[in-house]
Amino acid sequence: MKLLFLGCSWTYGDELATGHRAQERIIEKRFSTIIGRRLNAEVVNLSSSGLSNHAIARKFLNQDLKQYDHVFVQLTLPERTEWFDAKGTSLKDQPKSSIMKIKTGRINNRRFLLMKKNNAKWSSIMPNFPQYMRTGNLIDGKEWWQHYYEEIYTDKFGETEEMLIYNLVKNKLTNLGIKHTIMSINPKCKLPVDLNLKNGKYPRAKGNHPNSIGHIMIANDIIKLL
Amino acid sequence: MKIFTNGASFAAGSFPQMIADHYNAELTNIATVGYSNRSIWRTTIEYQPKEYDLAVLQFTSPSRTEYHDERKWIDVSAALAYKDTGQRRITPERKEIWKYWYENMYSDEYGDCEQNFAIEGLRDYFAVNETKCIIVTTDKFTRSKKFDFNIFDLNFPLDNTRHPTEEGHKIISDAIIKYYETFISWV
Helix, strand or coil: CEEEEECCHHHHCCCCCCCCCHHHHHHHHCHHHHHHHHHCCEEEECCCCCCCHHHHHHHHHCCCHHHCCEEEEEECCCCCEEEEECCCCCCCCCCHHHEEEEEEEEECCEEEEEEEECCCEEEEECCCCHHHHCCCCEECCEEHHHHHHHHHCCHHHHHHHHHHHHHHHHHHHHHHCCEEEEEECCCCCCCCCCEECCCCCCCECCCCCECHHHHHHHHHHHHHHC | CEEEEEECCCCCCCHHHHHHHHHCCEEEECCCCCCCHHHHHHHHHHHCCCCCCEEEEEECCCCCEEEECCCCEEEECHHHHCCCCCCCCCCHHHHHHHHHHHHHHCCHHHHHHHHHHHHHHHHHHHHHCCCEEEEEECCCCCCCCCCCEEHHHCCCCECCCCCECHHHHHHHHHHHHHHHHHHHCCC
16 A cells, blocks of 8 residues: 655654654654554655645646555645746755756866756745745845735635645546545635644644644544545 | 537637537637636636536646736736736736746746646546546647647638637637547547
């Protein structure tokens, strides 16, 4: 049995551990691993912190979904988004994978390797965190994304995007005949999701993510739905 | 037979009615001039077409998009940034924001991703509702292989607004009917 989990920091397991071997301990404690252990299933968790519904849908469509017996998708806050930073101007952290080899050869019998930094990437935008809107694109000295949230974005847009992506995920998995569970962390979500994780029931860590007990409770509640 | 169609200016013309007339079918056409692929996806899902035999969707340039100004949905295209399209609802501030987007931030990768969401979202919606679906595009330079065909691969006359003449619409409707009968109707 093989399970796919896709979502933001809640499904990734943010705040479950820090310091030495934090990632190992996060994987150990997060609800996807607990569910996998209980069902004796292989777990693939492609979640990461800061993902928007747009990013979750993009990653979802990039998977070979047919290999999974059950897919768990956790939708996130609708005001988040992402854009493709083709010029690599975002001032956020650049991943190591952004270095790519473009040419190798020999000059005067000495080998050379030409490396180029390829910073083009999908970049998360989170209006609650100004550092996640710093892209270097300024109009009158103000970040483009700040103008976007002040002048263009409305709750109606976010709700509609959430509804479209919910339908995209639901219909894709229904059409493929794959069992699925759709969750949300949007407390105002009006969609018929299987479980809303932001219902106040799950104990949280300082940064508002579920703590290790919260993850156990979430795993219990998801298993009840299967 | 019941046919549902949606799309931008090409589908807001007469080829959908010509297809319906060919089959003596009942037609629902919600295509609107200026729609983006996102608008086509959104309005179709909001309309919730059910119990149709065939859906024909005409996609457009992936760079178009839309936003909601608290009163209604506003279509946005790259052309908006350079000419007065008569859309008085777009304030100069908003126009400047979109102009910057197209000049500095929009990329083919972004447009292709949005287009892919709409194609996949609509194909699966109609598959789940057991409606046969044909998706064509008027984006001459599309990089997607997920369309049934590109309307601009057909040879048809255009009027001075770069839209099909009545003869052009007939050529498009004949091509869709032929495609439907060859590849879709018997599946």
